[in-house]
Each structure stands twice: as C-alpha cells, then as structure tokens.
Amino acid sequence: MGTLSEEQRIAAQRRFLAKRFGNTFAGETASTISSSTIPVSTAGQSTSSETDIKAQVSSQVKSEPNVIPVPSSSSFGGITSNDNTAMNTSLSTTTGYVSKNAAWPGPVIDTSVVDIHYDPNEFADEVRDREPQVRKVTSYSSQYEVADIRRIAACSDLISYAVAQHIRVISVQSSLKTLLKGHSDEVLDLEFSAAPGLPTGHFLLGSCAADGSVCLWTVMNTDAMPDQSVITEKEIRCVDSTRWTHPVQGEKYKRILFCSESPRFALIDAATDTVRVIASPTSVFTNGLKYEDVSLSGEHKPGTVVNDTVWISVRTMGTAGSDGRVIMWDVKSAKKLIEFVPHDGRSVQSIRVIERRRCLVTCDEAGQEIRLWLLMDGKHPKLKQRFSFRCSTPNFRLFNVLSVDPESDFLVLANISQKSLYVLHINKDLIKFDCVTELAVRQEIFSLCVTRSPQALVTLENESSPSELLIWCVQLKAIQLYHIDVGLVTPSKGAVPVLPSNKVMPVVKVEVKSEPQGDNPFEKEYGNHSAVVTDQARAEMKVESEFPTTDLVKQKQEASEELGQQQARDIHLDGSKSATALPESIKNAASDGASDSDLARAGAYIRSSVDEMLQDFKRTQAQEEVVIAKRVQNLGKSVESTLNEKIQAT
Known part of the structure; x- marks a missing residue:
C-alpha cells in the first residue's frame, strides 16, 4: 500500500474524530434540540459533517467537505459548475450568462384559449439549444423516488436541505454553515417562514420528520445583518427552537406550511384528512407560550388523504385531497366554507395561491394537468385556464413536482421521470399562462424550490435584465442551483402565439369517478x-x-x-x-x-x-x-x- 499524502492523512484523522467524538472543523457549527424542547446551541463545539453521518434512509451527503471550504472568504468558493471548475462567487451572483437566442423563450400561449395542450416532443429541437447556467452546491446521494416531497427550502439569504435526520443550513452569501439536530428519523419536509416579526438577520425554518416530530428553528445569519461594520465575527447558528410531536404514537406529519401574514403554521397528517393549525399569541415561536391549536377534518370523503394545503388568508385555508376535492376552511371555527372538484374527480396533488391571493393553482395526480382559478369572495372559484401535458411519444412518462417564485410571475415544474424542467410565465392581468419554456437537465430532480435574485444582470443583448430565477434542486447525485434570467422565459411584446398548435393531440385516457358529487352548484355547472x-x-x-x-x-x-x-x-x-x-x-x-x-x-x-x-x-x-x-x-x-x-x- 502506498503512503498517504499530508492532506489524505489529515482528512482521515478528521473522519475518525468525527465518527468517534462528533468533531467539526473549519468554521462549522451545529445546533440541536434536546428532548425537553429546550434549545441547546453547540456553536463553537464539534459535530460531524454529512460525509460521516451513517444514515439508513433515502438521502445523505457524501463529499460536502470537498465542496464547501472554510468560511475565511466572503465568496462561496467551493461551488462548481458542470465542468468542475471553481467559481469564486456567491450563490446569488451570476457570471458568464448565456446570451438570448432563438431558442428562448419557449412557445407563446394564446391566452384567449382556455384549453392548452403541450407536447414536449414537438419542441425537442428548441429544448436542446437552451443551456441554463448550473452551479453545484454540494454532492448529494438520493434514491430514485417518484413522490411530491420537499427536501430543500430556500429564502433570500439561506438554503437548507435534509441530511438524513439532520438539516444543513448555508448562507447564500458566504460559506458559513450550520447543522441542525433535533429529529431522530428522516426529515420529510422543510419550509422557511415569510411572516414578519423576526429581528433583522434572523430566519424561521420549519421541519417535520418520520419520527412524528416537528421543529421550528430560529437561525441567525450575520451575513444578512444590515450594518456589517459592528459585526466582529461572522457566524450562522440556531438561537432558538421549539419542538412538537404527533399526538398519535407511530404517526407523522408529511408537510409544514407557514402563513406569510401571521405567526401560524399548518401540519398535514400523513395518513388521514386532518390538517393541524398552530398559532402563536406573539410574533415569534418559543418555549413556554400557550399556542392556539385547531384541527381541520371530517369534510373530505372517508379514507381521503390530504395531499397539500394552502393559506388563502390569515383565517382561510384550502385543502386538496385524494378524493378530488378542494375545500376552503374557516380556520377559527374549523368549518367548511366552499367545496369544489377542480379536476373532474381526479386526485389533487398540489395547490398554490399567486398574485396577491387572487388566483388559485391546482395540479392533478402526477402533475398531468394544471388549472388556474380566479378566487372570488364567498363564491366558487372561476376557471381561467387548463394546461395539460400530452406527448406524442408512446413511452412518455410524467410526474411533476412544482414550486412558485416569490413574486408569482412563474410556476416551475420538474418532471422526475423525463429529466425535464418547465418554466411557465403567468400573465397577472389575465391570470393565465402565456409562455412555457422547457429545459433539459442531466439528473432527475426530486425536489425543488424557487427564489428571486434582485441583482441586475448584464447580457449581450439585454443590458437591463431586472432579475433572475434561482431554482434550487435536489437531484440524483448533487444539489444544484439553476440560474435563469427572467427575460429569457418571458414572452416579448407582440409575440405570435404558438400554442395551441394545429397538430392533432392524442387523447389521454383518464378514469373519472361517476358517483354523484352532492348538491354543489359548482359541480352541477361544470362537472x-x-x-x-x-x-x-x-x-x-x-x-x-x-x-x-x-x-x-x-x-x-x-x-x-x-x-x-x-x-x-x-x-x-x-x-x-x-x-x-x-x-x-x-x-x-x-x-x-x-x-x-x-x-x-x-x-x-x-x-x-x-x-x-x-x-x-x-x-x-x-x-x-x-x-x-x-x-x-x-x-x-x-x-x-x-x-x-x-x-x-x-
């Protein structure tokens, strides 16, 4: 056996110490939640990196120490592109962006038509010509899983992702990072809160895991502080945390969703139609407070599982069920307000609100069809547009996971089965999609979230591009960031619509339940x-x-x-x-x-x-x-x- 180099020897020592004693190195901190829900911050102490966490679940990081360096530099120097060359820039900065050409954007949609069918095979040549900029955040190993899961969350200053039963949090402006420890089993869902009330530089992250636990983490990031001159040492760490558990032993929650206007959040039960809503009496979540706890259940069909939920307002929520129904709730009284069937009885996989809560987005099972609805106070939503995928290729497979950008200009979908990424531009005046741009990716995207970079970009043809989409993706072998200039996926003025095309589309056979849907006037009109x-x-x-x-x-x-x-x-x-x-x-x-x-x-x-x-x-x-x-x-x-x-x- 040959002799080890000095770097290999030091790396082996670090792996041994991390495995035996839980040490950390090079500016890494860790935060944990004790079993009594009192936060224990271990900043400055040692913990293991993703490489050394022995996870027996579907996701774990393999080689992050080789990707993210010590935080001595203000740039995220360890990020690599597809050609494995180092990029000495922060995550939110774009360099060398591709110029706009004939392939950008994708086909323009005729907004006067309600039913739009998109055939990916018809635009395959244009898709091959599009090359978005991709940056590798870290190496990450995932099992192939076709499911609507959220293993990554991002906000303006932080990115977080699941590492077995732990959570890695990284500053997008530097290489500062921390590891949050509070769950004892695989992390299933992550989300940052956009509700006001937190001090500047502090962020609220929610997570739920397979052990039935729910954790809220208040993370401080000095990179986000407005006055950097008073900061003596840059750091990122958990300063407060709170923990809940499922009331039924052995059961779990599969999704957490914050309200953006008030300190409250919803938890979706993994096996029933119950949605639990927890509200704080103050602007923050901390131990020792008496929280308002409400359960929404009993209005979906027996045996229904709630797939997704959304905050319509502070007092109103919508739940999407496997029974094909969307139900609007009054949260305070836990009573049903409105019920309708958006996809002809098919299971509703996802539901979102956009454009100042004027529009509701629903997506059916497998993400085959997306519908836009105009929300009206006290009335059933009004259908505005149907967008569906129909491919002329016989072996085409489809399972889309979706996310909406913070400004509600774009809906982003990732087809796990076909290694495709779709960016749909939303015309806010009409509340309709007016353009769809498809991108080919090299690895399957299992989970994604979207943020906006406010930084102005300079391209060869457009010197005043306002911002860019930052699409954070969990893929088969890595976590990667896709930079897309919004000008490249927005239709130009006077563009000639391409969809719907004159091509005859194949009819997709979908089984629709024939049993009566009740005395709902909306169903009588449309169903x-x-x-x-x-x-x-x-x-x-x-x-x-x-x-x-x-x-x-x-x-x-x-x-x-x-x-x-x-x-x-x-x-x-x-x-x-x-x-x-x-x-x-x-x-x-x-x-x-x-x-x-x-x-x-x-x-x-x-x-x-x-x-x-x-x-x-x-x-x-x-x-x-x-x-x-x-x-x-x-x-x-x-x-x-x-x-x-x-x-x-x-």
Missing part, C-alpha cells in the same frame, strides 16, 4: 358538462347517419335564434349600464396628460374585458350546444317512436 356534450355527439351521429339532416339543421337554427334573442337583450342591458359607468382608468388614458401608468392600467382593463367577453361567448356557445342536444334527443325519441309504431302496425 356534468362533458357528459352532456357526449350525449349530444352520440345523438347527432345517430340522426345524421339514419335520417336526412334537414330536420337537424332546422333545430339548430331555431335554437340559435332563441339564444340569440336572449343574448341581444342581455347585451342591451349591459351596454346601457356600462355607458354610464366608464372606468376611471379609461377616462384617464383618454386625456391629453395621460401618464404611462394610466395607459398601463387602461391596457390591463381592456385585456381583462376582452377576456371576459370571450369567456361569455364561449359560455353562450356551450348553452347553445346543450339546447341543441336536448332538441336532438327529442327528435331521436320522436323518430324512434314513429318507427316502433310502423313496426307494430306491420
């Missing part, structure tokens, strides 16, 4: 429409194949005239009202001294009005189809009755 159209199609095919079409044409004309007269009356009434109530935005834009903001507001109002007119037109068409279907059915029954009489007579 049975597909069945009516199907009956209409069958009736038309039967009549047109066996009898002359003159009677059918006559029935259609009569129905059109009847609905047309009613529509004319409605338009006359609406027109008389709108003529006397012209919006201020239009009046201001028409004046000689109109400002750019007046013109922008007027444009947004006009676009919204046009969209509503188109929706009304489509609803009128649907009503006409229903009337035609009924008339065709009556005609078929009449013809069938006449034939039966003739047969009996003969």
